[in-house]
Structure formats: C-alpha cells, structure tokens
Amino acid sequence: MTSRDTAHRDGPPRVGLFGLLGGGNIGNDGSMEAVLAHLRAERPDAVLDCFCSGPEQVTARYGVPATPMQQWASYRLERRGPAAAVLKGVGKVVDAGRTLAWVRRHDAVVVPGAGVLEATLPVRPWGFPYALFLLCLSGRLVGTRVALLDVGAEVIDSPATRLLVRTAARLAHHRSFRDAHSRRVMGDMGVDTSGDEVGADLTFALPPVARPPEEPTGIVGVGLMAWSGGSGDRRRAGEIHDAYLAAMTEFVGRLVDEGRRVRLLGGDAVDDAVAARLLDAVRAARSGHAPLSVEADPVRSLDDLERAMHDVDVVVATRYHNVVAALRLGKPVLALSYAPKTDAVMAEMGLAGFCHPARFPDADRLAAQFAELESRRAELGGVVAARAAVVVARLRRQLSGLCGELLGERPPAAPVVGSAA
The missing domain is CATH 3.40.50.2000 (Glycogen Phosphorylase B;)
Known part of the structure; x- marks a missing residue:
C-alpha cells in the first residue's frame, strides 16, 4: 500500500459516493442505497458523503452530507447567448477544481452502479461524462482510489463522449460491470477489462419492501x-x-x-x-x-x-x-x-x-x-x-470484497470497559 492508501489509519476512513444521485432517477438512488447500507453494516467507522446532482434530496432522504456536482448548474443547456456560453465554460473550469478538492478529502470514492459508461438516453459530453472524467483523473492525481462499481456501458457514437468515458474508465482504480455486455463494450472501446468482474444491478442487494401475495390478484x-x-x-x-x-x-x-x-x-x-x-x-x-x-x-x-x-x-x-x-x-x-x-x-x-x-x-x-x-x-x-437469489448472494460477496480492497481490514471493536482481560 502507498502512504495514501493507509491514510485512513490515522482516523476513520472517508468514503465518497459520486453520481447522478438525488436527481429524480430512482434506479440510481436505489443503487446508492444498496452501497450505503452495506458500508454502514460492514464499515460503521467510515465517514460517508456524496458529490451528486441532487444534494438536498440525498441529505434529506439518506442522512448523508452532500455537495453539488456542478456549482454552475443554473446555467442550463437551454440558456443561449454569448454570456451564457462564457458562464458555462467558466463553470466547467471551476468544477474541475471543486472535484479535485472533494476527491482529495477521501480515501476512496465509489460510483454506485447506473449506466455511467453509456449514452442510451440523450446525454451531452460536457455534462456527466465530463464530470466522471474529472472524478477519475482527480483520483489518479491525488491517490484516492476510485471504484466504478457494477456500472453499465454501451456503444457511444459521439466521439467526444466516447473519449471522455473511455479515459475515465481507464483511470479508475477499480471497475466492475453489471452485465457481460457492458464489460465487452468497454473492451471493444480499448479498455483492458480482462481483470474486471461482472456483478449485477446493485438494487438486487436491497431487501424487498413488501412480501408479494401468494395467491393471484388479477x-x-x-x-x-x-x-x-x-x-x-x-x-x-x-x-x-x-x-x-x-x-x-x-x-x-x-x-x-x-x-x-x-x-x-x-x-x-x-x-x-x-x-x-x-x-x-x-x-x-x-x-x-x-x-x-x-x-x-x-x-x-x-x-x-x-x-x-x-x-x-x-x-x-x-x-x-x-x-x-x-x-x-x-x-x-x-x-x-x-x-x-x-x-x-x-x-x-x-x-x-x-x-x-x-x-x-x-x-x-x-x-x-x-x-x-x-x-x-x-x-x-x-x-x-431462484435466479434473483443467486444474484443477491453474488452481490453480497462482491460488496464485502470491495470494502476490503478499498479500505483494508475492518479495525477490531473497542474493548468493553470492565470486561475481563
């Protein structure tokens, strides 16, 4: 391990979660919830926070401190004119510094699932693909381990988006994919995925909220x-x-x-x-x-x-x-x-x-x-x-292994005062 890898030994490990979280996509939020639940159970000593698209919603729902991914989000793509273009350009430069500063404060950052390496729905290269690139580059620059955990990938037609996504994937310290197709796509895009694991959609790791009835309802x-x-x-x-x-x-x-x-x-x-x-x-x-x-x-x-x-x-x-x-x-x-x-x-x-x-x-x-x-x-x-039960067991093993890979062994519990020596 490098000195950065062991930095958390001087205090509780700091783990960040990054993504389009709290922004209205309930699938993305479910993936984050699965990782949060596992971290809280496996590493209760960890200090958790988020860098995301909907910080207020994440904090209100999950009780996790959160920072907006884009400080200049008010300058949306539909805004037109030279002034708006300049402000958005300045915002991208500011976001680079903000991302680097946030990543530096952490021992590890996890991108919890979702289709972060795809563009199956409309996406602009200077939106989330750029933000993901900044995250993975910052991790390499400051020595913070960045994990793309069970993420989705797809063929990307836009050259700019493809370049940002491919570079981000290469810079990440850990990659795993939610299906074999995603791993194959990234391999075809020039990323060495030979050692990358195929997991599943992270929401499978969540317990169902209600037991389905045994009799049909129609x-x-x-x-x-x-x-x-x-x-x-x-x-x-x-x-x-x-x-x-x-x-x-x-x-x-x-x-x-x-x-x-x-x-x-x-x-x-x-x-x-x-x-x-x-x-x-x-x-x-x-x-x-x-x-x-x-x-x-x-x-x-x-x-x-x-x-x-x-x-x-x-x-x-x-x-x-x-x-x-x-x-x-x-x-x-x-x-x-x-x-x-x-x-x-x-x-x-x-x-x-x-x-x-x-x-x-x-x-x-x-x-x-x-x-x-x-x-x-x-x-x-x-x-x-039956098949869902197999997936759940696989995800639990994978999540436990990731905690060890990113944060090392869990520290022993403090002795109870007054217990026998």
Whole structure:
C-alpha cells in the first residue's frame, strides 16, 4: 500500500459516493442505497458523503452530507447567448477544481452502479461524462482510489463522449460491470477489462419492501416511460415517442376491454405525464362506459415502486429500473427494451423470450407475448425468484470484497470497559 492508501489509519476512513444521485432517477438512488447500507453494516467507522446532482434530496432522504456536482448548474443547456456560453465554460473550469478538492478529502470514492459508461438516453459530453472524467483523473492525481462499481456501458457514437468515458474508465482504480455486455463494450472501446468482474444491478442487494401475495390478484402492472429514443434520435424523438405511446395505449385499452385491472407504474417523475396522457386517451375512447379499472399512483422512490408492484401478477415495463424492481420481487416481466442492458438482465433471469422493442412497438405482438407470459406466470415466477437469489448472494460477496480492497481490514471493536482481560 502507498502512504495514501493507509491514510485512513490515522482516523476513520472517508468514503465518497459520486453520481447522478438525488436527481429524480430512482434506479440510481436505489443503487446508492444498496452501497450505503452495506458500508454502514460492514464499515460503521467510515465517514460517508456524496458529490451528486441532487444534494438536498440525498441529505434529506439518506442522512448523508452532500455537495453539488456542478456549482454552475443554473446555467442550463437551454440558456443561449454569448454570456451564457462564457458562464458555462467558466463553470466547467471551476468544477474541475471543486472535484479535485472533494476527491482529495477521501480515501476512496465509489460510483454506485447506473449506466455511467453509456449514452442510451440523450446525454451531452460536457455534462456527466465530463464530470466522471474529472472524478477519475482527480483520483489518479491525488491517490484516492476510485471504484466504478457494477456500472453499465454501451456503444457511444459521439466521439467526444466516447473519449471522455473511455479515459475515465481507464483511470479508475477499480471497475466492475453489471452485465457481460457492458464489460465487452468497454473492451471493444480499448479498455483492458480482462481483470474486471461482472456483478449485477446493485438494487438486487436491497431487501424487498413488501412480501408479494401468494395467491393471484388479477392485477396487471404496466410501467410507462417518457421514451423518445437515444442520443442519436433527436430528430425523430417526437415520432418515436408518439409510436410508443400509441402502442401502449392500445395495449392497455385491450386489457380494459377484457375487464382486467390495470395499475400504471411510474418510474421517474418525468414519466407521470406519459401515464396521464395514456389514461386520458383510454378514457376518451370509452366515454359513457363503466368506470375504468385503471389505477395510476405517483412513484417517487424505489420503495414506492415496489409497494405498487407487490400485489400485481405480472408486469409489463419499459424503464430499466422498473424491470429490475419487478424481477427483484420474483414477478414475470414483459420488457419493452430500449437498450442491451434490459436484454441482458432479462436473459439472466430466464426471460429472454419476453423482450419487445420500445422503438416502434407492435401492439398485436405485445398482446401475444403478454398472453404467453400470463399463462406461464407460476412457472416463470419460480424461475425468476431462484435466479434473483443467486444474484443477491453474488452481490453480497462482491460488496464485502470491495470494502476490503478499498479500505483494508475492518479495525477490531473497542474493548468493553470492565470486561475481563
């Protein structure tokens, strides 16, 4: 070990968590929550804090001190003009210094999961990719160990984003991936991943908030997403979203016409408007009929989502962490996939045949896949529950090993006063 590696021996180890945390993505927050819970159990002596996109929310919800990732976040991309461009440029320079100063105060920094090495949803290179690059570069400059823990990666078309992401991955002291596809992608991008472990989505390590009922309830859970394509689809974003919403509206309408109970499941706050539009369209097409048996409750956390899912029989979902939440509960899932990460987790859980493209979905084929999924509900639920248990055990071993790698052995407990020598 270097002198920096052993610095925490003079006091409690300082561990930072870094990422798009507290900013409304409940999947990212769930990954952070899993790491926090493990650190608090395994290393209660550690001093924890965050460098993130939503510091106020992180502190309020998890009781962890937090610092904003971008001091100049008020100058958003939609602001135009020379003055705004100058201020944003200055902000990037200021953020470099702030990141270096924050990293220097820590013995280790963990990036807890999420798709930090991908751009499947629209992302600008000077946003999070730049922030991740600054983090990993700062770690190398000051000797703080930076761990990219069970992160997702995907092929990136933008040369600037690809360069920042690849360089950040190379600079990290520890890398592990949530699936084999992510490790393969980073290898293809020129990162030596031969010694990198494949784990799983970190939210699998969280305990379920409610035990699912043993008897079927007849409720179908439908998770919607404000889906309009990826970074390369900006010109067709409206067309992609309209096709997705039309297919999902048709699918839910068929369930309603069959007399089924439907529960619309939120994902992130931006998805609420999609659920509202779908519900309005279904109601308008059936005005004058009996009240619709469709529920739509807002979701603001992974706990909220799992409580909404706990008594549904099957789930049809788009957003990745809706799919993962259902799998954690042992639910058979039909996934509208917008990225290979969804295909990967569905295959690992034994549901490879129940993926459907989120890009221009087909309502007839979706209905046929749903009918097969529902007819095999008991069988597939057992497969999912068994495979999820294997993933949980693997994650617990991985997290314990990471604590030792980053922080060394846990110090012995202090002797109880008055105990025998």
